[in-house]
Amino acid sequence: MKSYLFSLCLVASTAAFGAEPQPLYLDGSQPVETRVEDLLSRLTLEEKISLVHADSKFSTAAIPRLGIPCRWMSDGPHGVREDVGPDTWAPAGHTDDFSTAMPAGICLAATWNPDLGFSEGEAIGQEARKRGKDIMLGPGVNILRTPLCGRNFEYLGEDPFLTSRMVVGYIRGAQSQDISSCVKHFALNNQEFDRGTINVEVDERTLHEIYLPAFKAAVQEAGVWSVMGAYNQFRGQHCCENNYLLNKILKDEWGFKGLVMTDWGGAHDTGEAVTNGLDLEMGTDKKYDDFYFAQPYLDGLKSGVYPMSGLDDKVRRNLRVMFATRVFDADRKPGSINTAAHETVARRVAEEGIVLLKNKNNLLPLNPEKIKTIAIIGENATRLQAHGGQSSEIKAFYEITPLAGILNRVDRQATVTYAMGYDAPAASPRSTRPKAAGEPFSAADLADRAVAAARAADVVIFIGGLNHDIGLDCESRDRKDMKLPYGQDELIQKIVAANPKTIVVLEGTMVEMDSWLDQVPAVLQAWYPGMEGGNALARVLFGDVDPSGKLPATFPRRLEDSPAHALNAYPGMNGTVTYSEGLLVGYRWFDAKSIEPLFPFGFGLSYTTFKYSNLKLVESDGGTNGAIVTAQFEIENTGAVAGAEVAQLYVHQDNPGVQRPEKELKGFRKVFLQPGEKQTVSIALAQNAFAFYNPDKKGWDAEKGRFKILVGGSSRDIVLQSSYSLAETVFEKD
Numbered sequence: 001m002k003s004y005l006f007s008l009c010l011v012a013s014t015a016a017f018g019a020e021p022q023p024l025y026l027d028g029s030q031p032v033e034t035r036v037e038d039l040l041s042r043l044t045l046e047e048k049i050s051l052v053h054a055d056s057k058f059s060t061a062a063i064p065r066l067g068i069p070c071r072w073m074s075d076g077p078h079g080v081r082e083d084v085g086p087d088t089w090a091p092a093g094h095t096d097d098f099s100t101a102m103p104a105g106i107c108l109a110a111t112w113n114p115d116l117g118f119s120e121g122e123a124i125g126q127e128a129r130k131r132g133k134d135i136m137l138g139p140g141v142n143i144l145r146t147p148l149c150g151r152n153f154e155y156l157g158e159d160p161f162l163t164s165r166m167v168v169g170y171i172r173g174a175q176s177q178d179i180s181s182c183v184k185h186f187a188l189n190n191q192e193f194d195r196g197t198i199n200v201e202v203d204e205r206t207l208h209e210i211y212l213p214a215f216k217a218a219v220q221e222a223g224v225w226s227v228m229g230a231y232n233q234f235r236g237q238h239c240c241e242n243n244y245l246l247n248k249i250l251k252d253e254w255g256f257k258g259l260v261m262t263d264w265g266g267a268h269d270t271g272e273a274v275t276n277g278l279d280l281e282m283g284t285d286k287k288y289d290d291f292y293f294a295q296p297y298l299d300g301l302k303s304g305v306y307p308m309s310g311l312d313d314k315v316r317r318n319l320r321v322m323f324a325t326r327v328f329d330a331d332r333k334p335g336s337i338n339t340a341a342h343e344t345v346a347r348r349v350a351e352e353g354i355v356l357l358k359n360k361n362n363l364l365p366l367n368p369e370k371i372k373t374i375a376i377i378g379e380n381a382t383r384l385q386a387h388g389g390q391s392s393e394i395k396a397f398y399e400i401t402p403l404a405g406i407l408n409r410v411d412r413q414a415t416v417t418y419a420m421g422y423d424a425p426a427a428s429p430r431s432t433r434p435k436a437a438g439e440p441f442s443a444a445d446l447a448d449r450a451v452a453a454a455r456a457a458d459v460v461i462f463i464g465g466l467n468h469d470i471g472l473d474c475e476s477r478d479r480k481d482m483k484l485p486y487g488q489d490e491l492i493q494k495i496v497a498a499n500p501k502t503i504v505v506l507e508g509t510m511v512e513m514d515s516w517l518d519q520v521p522a523v524l525q526a527w528y529p530g531m532e533g534g535n536a537l538a539r540v541l542f543g544d545v546d547p548s549g550k551l552p553a554t555f556p557r558r559l560e561d562s563p564a565h566a567l568n569a570y571p572g573m574n575g576t577v578t579y580s581e582g583l584l585v586g587y588r589w590f591d592a593k594s595i596e597p598l599f600p601f602g603f604g605l606s607y608t609t610f611k612y613s614n615l616k617l618v619e620s621d622g623g624t625n626g627a628i629v630t631a632q633f634e635i636e637n638t639g640a641v642a643g644a645e646v647a648q649l650y651v652h653q654d655n656p657g658v659q660r661p662e663k664e665l666k667g668f669r670k671v672f673l674q675p676g677e678k679q680t681v682s683i684a685l686a687q688n689a690f691a692f693y694n695p696d697k698k699g700w701d702a703e704k705g706r707f708k709i710l711v712g713g714s715s716r717d718i719v720l721q722s723s724y725s726l727a728e729t730v731f732e733k734d
C-alpha cells in the first residue's frame with residue numbers, strides 16, 4: 001500500500017501545465033495569500049471537499065491534475081509514530097518507520113528549558129520531514145487538573161505559564177522544519193474518563209486564566225498552523241464543533257489563520273461542524289465518502305443548505321497550511337532521521353527532566369570506585385516504555401532501559417545484579433515486556449529474591465513506578481487511584497529494611513509515597529525518559545550530570561488533597577464535570593488551603609547548592625517586549641560541582657479587588673553555573689503578569705495597587721522578595 005500511495009504523490013507533484021505560464025500558486029516568490037487564492041480558484045467543488053476530510057487513517061487525498069500531493073499526518077508528540085493502516089489501526093509493518101523516541105511531554109516540561117523544547121521540536125520536525133509527514137499531531141498541552149488523567153504523561157503539567165513557555169519553544173522548533181505542528185486537544189480535555197462524551201463546565205475566568213493560555217501562546221507567539229479539537233464537550237457542545245471555542249475565541253479573538261482538525265472521530269454532525277469552525281475531519285468511524293465533511297457536506301452545498309463561502313474558508317485554511325509548510329516548493333527541507341544529534345537531544349531532555357526528590361546525606365551521586373556490588377531491582381529496569389501509551393507511542397530506533405544504561409555506565413567496575421522484584425502482568429496487549437523462562441513466579445518468590453539481592457549489595461537501585469498499560473499512564477482511561485501498583489509499596493519497605501542504602505527511581509507520573517518515603521534516603525522521578533533514558537538516568541545517578549529537573553506539577557501527599565478530588569469534582573455526574581475548584585488548580589489550591597504537598601510545584605534538588613541575592617526591580621515603559629518592570633537578581637553556585645538551577649518568579653497581589661491565587665508563576669530562568677560562578681538573572685514582566693481575566697470586559701485587568709515579586713527555587717521555597725506598585729488600573733483586550 002505504501003508504494004501505491006507514494007507513487008500517487010509522485011504523480012501529483014509532477015503535474016504538467018503544458019505551454020501555460022507557471023501558475024501563480026507554484027511560484028514560491030508569491031505571497032502565501034496570493035498562492036492560496038490562485039489555487040482555490042482552480043479547484044472544483046469535489047476537489048475542495050476532498051481537502052476537508054481524510055482518505056485514510058492519517059492522510060487526505062492528492063489532486064494530481066493540480067500537483068497537490070496527499071497530505072500526511074502523524075502522532076506526536078514524542079516523535080514520529082510508526083505507520084498504521086491505511087484503513088486500520090494495525091501497524092503497517094514498515095521497516096523504515098523507526099524514529100527517535102523523545103522523553104514524554106511531562107519530562108520535557110520538567111526541564112523548564114524552552115531552548116530544549118525548541119531542540120526537541122526541531123529534531124521531531126526533521127524526522128517528520130524525512131518520513132514524509134506534513135502535520136505532526138502535537139504537542140499536547142492540556143492542563144494537569146487531576147493526577148489520575150491517563151494522558152498526564154503526554155502533557156506539560158499544571159501551570160499555564162510554564163506550559164505556554166514550553167509549547168512555544170517546541171512549536172517554533174518543529175515548524176522551522178517546514179511542517180505544521182498541531183497543538184491539541186482544544187480544549188478542556190483534562191480527563192480520559194468518558195472523554196468522548198463528558199461535558200465540561202468551567203467559568204470564564206478559569207477558562208481564560210488556566211486552560212487557554214498554552215493554546216493562545218501556541219497560536220499568537222509560536223504561530224502554530226494547526227489545532228486539534230478535543231473529544232469532550234464544553235458547555236453542551238462537542239469541542240470539535242464548538243462555536244465559542246473555535247469561531248469566537250480561536251479564530252475571531254486570537255486571529256488564528258490555520259486549520260482546525262478533529263481529534264480522530266471527534267466530529268458528530270455535519271451542520272454543527274460546518275458552522276462551528278471545523279476545517280478538517282479525521283478518523284470518523286465511517287467510510288471516507290460518508291464522513292460528515294464528505295458526501296453529506298457536498299449534498300448540503302449543492303442543495304444550498306450550506307454556503308459555498310463556508311467551504312472556501314475551510315479550503316483556504318487547509319491550503320494556507322500547505323503553502324506555509326512549503327509543500328509545493330522544490331527546496332522544502334528534506335529532514336533527517338535517527339541522527340546522533342537527535343539522540344543527544346533525547347538524552348539531554350531526559351537528563352534535564354529527571355527530578356531529584358530526596359537525597360539524604362548525599363547518598364547520590366554514586367561513586368563507582370567505592371561500590372563493589374549494585375543490586376538493581378524492579379520491573380521498570382528492563383521494561384521498554386517508548387512503544388506504549390497509545391497514540392503517543394514511538395517505535396524507537398533503540399531504547400536504553402535503566403538496567404542497560406547503568407550497565408553501560410558501570411562498565412564492569414562493579415558487579416551488578418538484577419531482580420525483578422514484582423510482576424507487572426500485561427494488562428494491555430500492547431505491553432512489550434517479554435516473559436522470562438519459567439514465569440510466572442509467585443509474588444512472594446519475586447520479593448524474596450529481591451530482598452536477598454538487596455542484602456548482598458553495597459547499594460540498591462529500585463526502578464519501579466508506573467508503566468503504559470491501560471489503566472495506568474495510558475490514553476483512553478484514567479488511573480483509579482494514585483498508588484504504586486503491583487505491591488511496590490510493600491516491596492520497597494522490605495528492600496530498604498534489608499539495605500538502607502536504597503535509591504528509589506520512579507518512572508511514570510505522580511504516585512503516593514507516604515508508606516516508605518521516610519525510610520528511603522534517595523528518590524528520583526524519571527518520568528518516561530525516552531530511548532536514551534537509561535543512559536541519562538545512569539549519568540544522573542553517577543554524577544556525570546547534575547539533576548536539574550523541577551516538578552511541573554504538585555505531587556499531593558494523597559489523592560484527596562488535590563482540588564478536583566477534595567471537592568468531589570471528578571469524574572463528573574450525569575455526564576457533566578464541573579470544575580468547581582475554579583482557578584485553584586495545582587499549587588494554587590495547595591497555597592489557598594494551606595495543604596502541605598508531598599513535593600511542591602517547581603521543586604527539585606541538585607548535587608550542588610545555589611545562593612540567591614540582590615533582588616532589584618527596574619521599571620521601564622513597556623517598550624521592550626512590553627516589559628513594565630524587570631526583576632534582577634544574582635544566583636551563585638556555592639557548591640563543589642557544576643549544576644543548573646531553575647530560578648522561579650511568582651507574583652502575589654496585596655488586597656486584590658477580586659479573588660486572586662496566593663501566587664502565580666510569571667517568569668523563570670534556567671541558569672547553568674560552574675562551582676563558585678555567579679550570574680545576574682533578569683526576568684522581564686509585562687502588564688499581563690499582574691492581570692486577571694475580567695469576563696465582563698472580555699480582557700485582562702491589572703489592578704492599581706501593590707504586588708509582591710517572589711523569587712526562589714520552588715513554589716514553596718521563596719528566598720527573595722520585593723514590592724511593585726501599579727499606579728493605575730490598566731486594561732488589555734484579549
Ligand code: BGC
Pocket residue numbers: 075076137184263264391
Ligand atoms: C488521540 C489524539 C491522536 C489521534 C490520532 C486520538 O485518539 O486523542 O491525540 O492524535 O488519536 O492518533
